[in-house]
Amino acid sequence: MANSIMILVLGGLFGFSINKAGLTKYNKIVNVFRFTDMAVLKFMMTALAVGMSGMFILRGLGLVTFPNVPATYIVGNLIGGLIFGVGMALTGF
């Protein structure tokens, strides 16, 4: 139960940061594909860089074990990504 509440709060912060970065708006998402507004890319890459350094520092200190890392199957990941992009540019997810 306590864990569920923690997850709910984490989800809340997740939604909050996405909203504040403007990723809930159609024009932000589609403009990154038109190279007129790179906010999405800046947001994603900042999150990646912070997450990466944090995770690997914590693992180096032995404070965390990685959860199951997403599986690699080259064709699936690539084709999934290609179809995903179509939906993303259409919907503004």
Place this chain on the structure above:
Amino acid sequence: MKFILNYIRKETWSPYVAGVLLGLVAILAVLTSNILLGGSGAFENLAGMIGKALAPAAFDNMYFNFIMPPGLTTGVILMIGAFFGGMIGAATSKTLKWGKKDAANSDFQWKRIFGPQNWKRWLLAFVGAIILEYAAGIAGGCTSGLAISGGMLLAPAAFLFIAGMFASGIATALIIYRRRY
């Protein structure tokens, strides 16, 4: 303190600040509950739950039995939280459009490209979302679950996914916008 409160009230933050927040949340998620922040799995869990109740035979396959077990998983709870978190975010900047007149379709750029009709927006959002979910099922995650959370653990899958996503996203935008690109 006043500066921070004023910053929270702003409609759009610097993407770098919001990105740092998301990165910290992703680390916290692994640290406290050992989960990755994923968005697309929740809908498959819910679809599996509805499908098992309506047509058990059709949903009795590998995918819904083992890969995406139906039920109220952590992903579903996470998405409920994200929904309300997004609403709180909009409420703090007074842009929450719940019940307002243009709530169904408020994006100026969308109206300029596709026209002002609401049904178009809803139809295209529905079709696009089907494409998104299907693709996320193939790839094993979406922008947040695979690209950010997977990339954070340096999973090669994430970077393949990002490459594919931008390649086809740019192509689709080129087709939609044609001369206005």
